[in-house]
Amino acid sequence: MGFKLLLSFFSPSVPGESQEHFPDILKLLAPHPRLKEHVESMATEGTSHNLPKLPQESRELPHCSSQEEAAAAGDRSSLENPVKVEGEGQEGNGKGQAGDQEEKGDAASAKAGKCQEKKRKRCQFGPQDPEVPTKARKPDPPANQGARAAVSAPLPSFDASDLECSLCMRLFYEPVTTPCGHTFCLKCLERCLDHNAKCPLCKDGLSQCLASRKYSKNVIMEELIAKFLPEEFKERRRLYEEEMEELSNLNKNVPIFVCTMAYPTVPCPLHIFEPCYRLMIRRCIETGTRQFGMCLGDPVKGFAEYGCILEIRNVQFFADGRSVVDSVGKRRFRVLHQGQRDGYNTADIEYIEDQKVQGEDQAELMGLHNCVYEQASSWFHSLKTSLKNRILNHFGPMPEKDADPQVSPNGPAWCWWTLAVLPLESRAQLPFLAMRSLKDRLNGIRRVLAFISRNQN
Numbered sequence: 001m002g003f004k005l006l007l008s009f010f011s012p013s014v015p016g017e018s019q020e021h022f023p024d025i026l027k028l029l030a031p032h033p034r035l036k037e038h039v040e041s042m043a044t045e046g047t048s049h050n051l052p053k054l055p056q057e058s059r060e061l062p063h064c065s066s067q068e069e070a071a072a073a074g075d076r077s078s079l080e081n082p083v084k085v086e087g088e089g090q091e092g093n094g095k096g097q098a099g100d101q102e103e104k105g106d107a108a109s110a111k112a113g114k115c116q117e118k119k120r121k122r123c124q125f126g127p128q129d130p131e132v133p134t135k136a137r138k139p140d141p142p143a144n145q146g147a148r149a150a151v152s153a154p155l156p157s158f159d160a161s162d163l164e165c166s167l168c169m170r171l172f173y174e175p176v177t178t179p180c181g182h183t184f185c186l187k188c189l190e191r192c193l194d195h196n197a198k199c200p201l202c203k204d205g206l207s208q209c210l211a212s213r214k215y216s217k218n219v220i221m222e223e224l225i226a227k228f229l230p231e232e233f234k235e236r237r238r239l240y241e242e243e244m245e246e247l248s249n250l251n252k253n254v255p256i257f258v259c260t261m262a263y264p265t266v267p268c269p270l271h272i273f274e275p276c277y278r279l280m281i282r283r284c285i286e287t288g289t290r291q292f293g294m295c296l297g298d299p300v301k302g303f304a305e306y307g308c309i310l311e312i313r314n315v316q317f318f319a320d321g322r323s324v325v326d327s328v329g330k331r332r333f334r335v336l337h338q339g340q341r342d343g344y345n346t347a348d349i350e351y352i353e354d355q356k357v358q359g360e361d362q363a364e365l366m367g368l369h370n371c372v373y374e375q376a377s378s379w380f381h382s383l384k385t386s387l388k389n390r391i392l393n394h395f396g397p398m399p400e401k402d403a404d405p406q407v408s409p410n411g412p413a414w415c416w417w418t419l420a421v422l423p424l425e426s427r428a429q430l431p432f433l434a435m436r437s438l439k440d441r442l443n444g445i446r447r448v449l450a451f452i453s454r455n456q457n
């Protein structure tokens with residue numbers, strides 16, 4: 001196979017095609033058909049289109065961007081400092097979204113207003129009822145005779161629609177109240193803050209909430225719902241649990257981050273700032289899987305057919321909502337079907353493993369394994385100290401040679417480490433991920449090493 005080697009060591013990452021398909025903020029906020037309808041009608045009015053796209057450089061993730069810089073500089077001088085990518089693109093994007101969000105918020109308020117009007121008509125509580133705090137803030141409706149008559153009703157009862165979140169139009173789930181006094185489901189509010197750190201109803205700044213990631217749980221609301229609407233509450237919880245289960249599936253609709261090349265056992269630091277990926281990472285943590293797929297972008301298909309599952313080891317959140325995710329490669333997979341969810345890519349996948357060999361083949365494989373390991377190791381040790389140190393800082397030391405190279409279904413870790421540090425273009429790296437034969441992978445690495453040493457001499 002023909003490998004394109006760059007003169008410089010690292011190649012620029014291939015930006016994901018999918019990132020061109022910028023998520024429609026309004027649709028992101030529409031898990032519920034009722035809101036979706038509303039959202040789509042708004043979209044046709046042109047309020048949610050033309051979201052500004054991120055400029056190229058701000059899409060790059062830490063190590064990607066450092067690789068690109070290194071390529072430009074003709075050396076690897078920027079391998080360190082993997083964590084610093086942002087800039088005007090981010091700001092510009094934020095502004096655009098802020099505007100969009102405001103429009104959305106206004107519409108949401110209008111919608112909420114309409115709903116409340118509707119609810120008032122159904123409401124069986126008198127306006128003076130002290131038991132219901134949400135009612136107290138509502139102005140007296142003009143035609144209130146119905147409500148006044150209801151005061152004398154023997155058993156006032158809640159209507160589930162009285163306790164709906166104005167964002168998802170469903171019964172509050174894990175309700176939280178902002179410092180400005182508005183109540184939303186926790187997850188609805190978080191999703192809003194991914195786009196704009198303002199209250200979706202009154203536009204009060206909520207940067208504090210975003211920075212601390214602490215939200216005031218509305219205990220009384222939760223108790224009222226559980227006490228007066230037990231059936232609706234049970235149904236709401238069932239929906240939530242169903243959704244969590246769906247999101248935890250690591251075979252169907254697996255979240256896919258379209259960005260860079262990831263390999264089993266190799267660390268992959270990521271800078272997260274796009275709202276859809278903030279949501280994706282949060283969900284990975286909430287569901288407890290802490291895993292998502294990483295694929296290279298593909299200009300035709302959206303993203304590559306092969307990828308690697310990354311496991312989140314640690315997340316560092318910043319006050320403005322961005323985060324740096326420390327992840328490490330796990331299993332390899334093949335994409336069976338591509339999809340989308342709430343603005344990010346998903347895929348149905350099947351995991352791939354190396355095919356084991358036995359007998360004579362095994363003995364031959366052992367010999368090849370030892371030989372290529374020595375070649376890779378001596379190539380690495382022949383590098384300049386400064387370059388070596390940068391690689392060590394970024395990828396850690398070269399893993400030891402395996403006693404049995406077939407023990408892991410992904411083959412020896414040192415192979416993936418070597419592939420990650422070799423000066424290979426992403427496109428040339430991709431076939432290695434798809435290989436199910438360790439022998440082929442070892443021969444491929446050997447050819448790359450031979451090519452490099454020929455070019456050096």
Ligand SMILES: [Zn+2]
Nearest residue numbers: 165168185188
């Ligand atoms: Zn909600």
Ligand SMILES: [Zn+2]
Nearest residue numbers: 180182199202
């Ligand atoms: Zn508010």
